[in-house]
Amino acid sequence: MDIVKLTLTKVPGLFLEAENITPDHFAGKNAQQIGELHVHLGNQTAKISDYFSVEGKGGATAADTRIIVSGPTDKVKYIGMKMTAGEIEIQGNTDMYTAAWMAGGKIHVKGNVDSFCAIGMTGGEFIVDGNAKNYLGASYRGDWRGMQGGKIIVKGNAGSDTATFMNGGTIDIGGNVDVHLGTHAEGGKIIVRGDAKGRVGGQMVKGDIFVLGQVERMMPTYIYKGEEEAELDGKKQLFKVWIGDMGERHGKRKGEIIYGKIYIPSDGAEGIAAATHVEKKKKLTEKQLDKVKEVFKDQEPTVQQVRTYIFDSFDVDMKPMQVSRLIEGLKR
Amino acid sequence: MTKTITDVICPFCGTLCDDLIVTTDDEGKKIVDVENACAIGAEKFISASNHQHRKTRPRKLQEDGSFKEITYDEAVEYTAQMLVNAKKPSMYGWSSTSCEAQSVGHEIAELCGALVDNTAAVCHGTTLVAVQNVGIPSCTLGEVKNRADRIIFWGCNPAHAHPRHMSRYSIFPRGYFTGKGQKQRKIIVVDPRPTDTAGIADVHLQVEQGYDYELLQALRAAVRGQEISGDIVAGVPKEKVYEAAEMLKSGRFGVIFFGMGVTQSLGKDHNIDAAIMLTSDLNNYTKFSIIAMRGHYNVTGSGQVLGWQFGFPYSVDLSRGFARYNPGETGTIEVLKRKEIDAMFVLGSDPGAHFPMQCVKEISRLPSVAVDPHITPTTEICKVHVPVAFVGVEVGGNCYRMDNVPIEARKVVEPPEGMMTDTEFLKAVLKRVKELRAD
Numbered sequence: 001m002d003i004v005k006l007t008l009t010k011v012p013g014l015f016l017e018a019e020n021i022t023p024d025h026f027a028g029k030n031a032q033q034i035g036e037l038h039v040h041l042g043n044q045t046a047k048i049s050d051y052f053s054v055e056g057k058g059g060a061t062a063a064d065t066r067i068i069v070s071g072p073t074d075k076v077k078y079i080g081m082k083m084t085a086g087e088i089e090i091q092g093n094t095d096m097y098t099a100a101w102m103a104g105g106k107i108h109v110k111g112n113v114d115s116f117c118a119i120g121m122t123g124g125e126f127i128v129d130g131n132a133k134n135y136l137g138a139s140y141r142g143d144w145r146g147m148q149g150g151k152i153i154v155k156g157n158a159g160s161d162t163a164t165f166m167n168g169g170t171i172d173i174g175g176n177v178d179v180h181l182g183t184h185a186e187g188g189k190i191i192v193r194g195d196a197k198g199r200v201g202g203q204m205v206k207g208d209i210f211v212l213g214q215v216e217r218m219m220p221t222y223i224y225k226g227e228e229e230a231e232l233d234g235k236k237q238l239f240k241v242w243i244g245d246m247g248e249r250h251g252k253r254k255g256e257i258i259y260g261k262i263y264i265p266s267d268g269a270e271g272i273a274a275a276t277h278v279e280k281k282k283k284l285t286e287k288q289l290d291k292v293k294e295v296f297k298d299q300e301p302t303v304q305q306v307r308t309y310i311f312d313s314f315d316v317d318m319k320p321m322q323v324s325r326l327i328e329g330l331k332r
Numbered sequence: 333m334t335k336t337i338t339d340v341i342c343p344f345c346g347t348l349c350d351d352l353i354v355t356t357d358d359e360g361k362k363i364v365d366v367e368n369a370c371a372i373g374a375e376k377f378i379s380a381s382n383h384q385h386r387k388t389r390p391r392k393l394q395e396d397g398s399f400k401e402i403t404y405d406e407a408v409e410y411t412a413q414m415l416v417n418a419k420k421p422s423m424y425g426w427s428s429t430s431c432e433a434q435s436v437g438h439e440i441a442e443l444c445g446a447l448v449d450n451t452a453a454v455c456h457g458t459t460l461v462a463v464q465n466v467g468i469p470s471c472t473l474g475e476v477k478n479r480a481d482r483i484i485f486w487g488c489n490p491a492h493a494h495p496r497h498m499s500r501y502s503i504f505p506r507g508y509f510t511g512k513g514q515k516q517r518k519i520i521v522v523d524p525r526p527t528d529t530a531g532i533a534d535v536h537l538q539v540e541q542g543y544d545y546e547l548l549q550a551l552r553a554a555v556r557g558q559e560i561s562g563d564i565v566a567g568v569p570k571e572k573v574y575e576a577a578e579m580l581k582s583g584r585f586g587v588i589f590f591g592m593g594v595t596q597s598l599g600k601d602h603n604i605d606a607a608i609m610l611t612s613d614l615n616n617y618t619k620f621s622i623i624a625m626r627g628h629y630n631v632t633g634s635g636q637v638l639g640w641q642f643g644f645p646y647s648v649d650l651s652r653g654f655a656r657y658n659p660g661e662t663g664t665i666e667v668l669k670r671k672e673i674d675a676m677f678v679l680g681s682d683p684g685a686h687f688p689m690q691c692v693k694e695i696s697r698l699p700s701v702a703v704d705p706h707i708t709p710t711t712e713i714c715k716v717h718v719p720v721a722f723v724g725v726e727v728g729g730n731c732y733r734m735d736n737v738p739i740e741a742r743k744v745v746e747p748p749e750g751m752m753t754d755t756e757f758l759k760a761v762l763k764r765v766k767e768l769r770a771d
Contacts, residue, residue: 014420015672017652042420042674043445043651096661115660134660141658142464165465180602184465199545202602203609220550220565221558246559247552247609302690 001066001087002059004034006052008071015095016041016051019078023065023086023105026058034058062086062105069094080107083124099126102150115159121169123150131156131312134178137171138164147171147188157312160197163190166207176315182209185260191232194315204245204260211264218262221246227266239263284326288314293330303327333358341741342373343428343724346626346734347473347494347501349373354744356381361746363725370495380705380725381745387707387719388748399717404752404760407701407718411677412764414699415444418675420651424664425681425703427451427628430729430741433754434630434637437679440762443769445651447673449664450634451627451681452646457659458595459624460635460645462604469611471587471621472735473500478507479619482579482586484520486607487544487593488625491528497625502589503532509584518579522547523593524567535576540567542598548606551577555613581617591625626734628681629724633732668694676700676714679754680723684709703757720754721747729755 004026017040026034034057035049048054052071059065063085070091073079078097080088085105090098093111100116104124112130118137132154138161139146146165157175164180167187176194183199185207195213202219210232222244230239243259250257284292291313296306307323310316318326340352354377355365363381366374379385390407391399415421423446426434441448452460476483483502490497498504506513521533522544530536539547543566550565554577563570580586588611594603607622614620626632635645642648644657647664660666664683667673668691676698684692685708695713702714711717721727726747732738747753752760 014674015670040652042418043653044419116658141461144465179598183602184605199599199602202545202549203606217546218561220546220560220562221553223559223561245549245553247549247556247606247613302688 001064003056004031004058004065004067005055006048006067006069006071007055008051008069008073008076009053010051011072012041012051012075014042014075016076017078018048018076019081019097020048021067021069021076021079021088022081022083023058023062023067023088024083026067027062027065027086028058028060030057031055059086080105083107093130099124102126104150112156118147118150118152120145121147121150121152125150126152128152128154128156131175132158132162134159134161135164136162137166137169138162144184146185157194157315163188166190176213182207182260185209201245201260201262203248205248205250206258207260209260209262210239211262215262215264218242219245221248222262228263230263232263238266240266284310284314284316284318288316289326289330292326296330301327334364335360337742337744339742340744341724341731341739342369342376343629343722343731343741344370344373344376345494345629346632347497348629348731348733348739349496349500350739352377356745363745372495376722377725377744380722383748385707386705386748387717388751390716390718393715393717402716404718404757407716408757408760408764410716411701411718411761412768414675414701415440415446415677415761416765416768418444418446418673418699420445420447420667420673421675421677422447422449422664422667422673423677423679424449424453424683425451425679426634427631428680428723429630429754430723430727430731431630431633431637431738432729433679433723433758434634435641436755436758436762438638438641440758440765442650443762443765445653446677447662447664447667448638448642448648448650449662450638450646451631452635453659453663453665454596454686455592455627455631456595456624457646457663458601459590459604461601461659462608465601465605466608466612468608469615469621470623470735472737473502473623473733475585475621476587476623477501477505477510479509479585480587480621481510481517482520482583482620483517484522484580484586484588484590485529485533486522486588486590487595487597488589488591489523489527489529489593490589490625491531493591493627494625497589498529498532502587518583520576520579535572535579537568537572537576543567544594544597544603545599545606547573548603548610551580552606552610552613555581555610555617580614580620583618586614586618586620588620588622589625590622592627595624623735630731632734632736633730633738636732636736636738665691674698677703678710678714679703679758682708682710684711684713703754718757719751720757721751723754726751727753727755 020037031054035054065086067088074093077095080099082101084103088107090109096114096116099107099118101120106125108127115133116135137147148168152171155174158177160178161180163182166185170189172191179197179199181200186205189208191210193212196211198217222242228241242262340354342349353367366377519533520535521530522537524541547566611620611622642655647659647662649656649662700714701716702711703718724741728743
């Protein structure tokens with residue numbers, strides 16, 4: 001396997017659109033030819049070599065090509081868009097549409113990714129070590145086909161609207177998710193190892209959602225159906241099962257109506273009531289406060305910025321009012 | 333002798349009333365009286381003809397924060413240079429102007445590789461996203477007046493925001509099949525607050541703030557005769573939900589009007605998605621429609637013109653030479669917040685008053701032009717302010733009502749001497765942009 005090493009040498013003023021950074025485009029090209037490929041910044045067209053240093057060469061086919069992207073790539077969009085084979089490793093953070101419409105191969109992001117990552121994905125593997133923002137594995141606006149195949153693994157948290165219109169594949173989220181998980185889903189499997197904020201499986205027709213933590217507020221259109229054994233991580237476990245969404249259309253198989261299912265582990269939770277209404281911790285420790293102070297030193301952060309930062313790093317969901325008081329306090 | 337002009341269109345809200353009677357003085361320069369309009373609409377006409385508080389020439393922001401008067405030619409030159417030199421300019425607004433002006437503006441945007449966005453971004457944009465997901469069964473306001481006997485106001489307060497909506501179309505009028513007017517209609521208002529609209533409702537569902545989605549889905553389940561878990565759904569007792577579902581199913585023709593309360597609260601497009609699906613479900617039992625309560629008088633027109641020219645109703649990104657669209661990425665608030673653009677052109681809107689402070693700061697940092705007849709927070713922070721004539725008062729033009737019916741607005745008085753209209757200004761900019769691009 002041939003390796004191409006891209007290092008971002010010049011941070012773009014605006015955001016860079018780099019849909020050409022895929023093994024499919026790099027295959028069969030040497031470093032110079034790769035450097036000639038286009039990147040876009042607003043209405044300007046530039047070359048990859050204007051922003052990146054290129055080392056190595058592409059393999060004979062996409063499957064033989066491995067790309068390593070390093071440097072402060074926070075403002076680079078569309079890496080690995082529509083890739084079909086090969087591998088991409090991103091050492092830092094990336095912006096929107098990473099792995100969008102991906103069909104095969106593997107992308108590993110060691111930092112965080114922004115919104116709309118892996119939308120319309122049909123195959124391959126997408127691994128994020130940090131957090132993902134909104135619309136992970138969802139559909140493009142107006143499309144009824146979200147994620148259709150492949151696997152997404154996010155070790156951190158994911159934002160809202162995860163897996164909208166999903167109809168295949170697997171999403172595995174290590175942390176928590178925001179509202180609207182699996183809306184309109186018609187298949188596929190979602191595993192949330194932390195807590196889900198609410199509106200889990202709204203308008204879901206079919207599919208499985210596992211929430212190993214707690215669901216803050218279950219949709220009123222989900223009905224508790226008792227305990228059931230299901231397989232997770234190759235292990236059979238007992239889950240409390242909720243079916244729905246009762247407001248949505250459902251198909252039939254062998255005369256039986258097929259509903260969407262939400263699985264919540266039986267042993268971990270203290271009963272259904274506790275599983276659906278959870279008081280989360282809402283205060284920061286002294287140490288965490290110091291850290292917030294350090295991060296936003298010499299800045300005038302907005303309430304939303306601070307709130308997102310606190311939610312992402314300490315997993316504490318504060319009310320905007322509390323945050324604004326906190327900011328006032330820190331200023332003093 | 334005064335002159336009376338009948339059937340004047342009111343350029344204020346999306347209801348676009350077309351029965352105003354305006355009286356002007358004999359020279360046709362000053363408006364003396366406005367009949368039939370609501371207080372807000374009448375004030376718009378009266379204040380437009382009072383020229384003392386208006387700026388009649390463009391102004392440029394100086395380094396010390398004061399404004400210096402410049403000519404229209406200089407303003408055209410600044411605007412054209414700004415748009416041509418920018419890598420990713422944004423052209424925002426378009427809701428308080430005519431479709432003709434919008435069309436010229438979009439041509440400029442296409443030449444300059446700009447983003448085009450209208451005020452739907454902070455308003456009914458989420459509705460448009462939901463419509464793309466699940467479609468929309470809609471009708472015109474005339475049908476509502478003549479047929480509807482079940483009216484839902486969800487998250488909107490027409491008593492204050494669309495003052496003549498209820499008397500012209502939705503609650504009080506006696507139409508062809510609704511001869512008894514209000515007596516024949518059942519009104520449901522869904523709002524967390526007891527508003528003035530809720531005061532005249534038959535049923536007021538006081539939903540818990542931010543849980544409209546849950547209530548809508550529960551209503552859908554109730555309409556299907558399915559079970560709902562829990563005794564209280566989003567602050568509303570379960571029995572009341574079933575009762576409301578029965579009331580809706582028993583009507584002959586129903587309509588859902590919805591506003592900012594659902595489009596900009598938690599869930600956004602998902603709320604509308606569920607509301608549209610509820611409408612579609614109810615069509616299994618009776619006839620039902622859904623209409624968005626659009627705010628600005630021609631925000632619907634902006635969506636129409638953008639849709640006709642580029643295929644997308646708002647947040648269109650033309651920077652790569654072809655139209656792309658993704659609210660969340662190409663919306664004006666997002667690009668300002670993420671610092672994705674390097675020039676800002678505002679026409680017929682006031683982002684300075686409605687955008688988050690972070691975005692307003694960004695506008696004031698960027699090279700910017702605001703085209704607006706009034707002095708607004710936006711014109712005060714932009715580098716150049718270009719005052720223009722009022723569309724619908726001093727110049728005519730095409731506008732779209734909230735139910736997508738085009739109505740031609742009329743000119744009633746002359747603008748102050750030497751003032752340009754939006755269309756004239758944009759055409760001058762387009763001409764200059766073409767010259768600059770040719771070099």
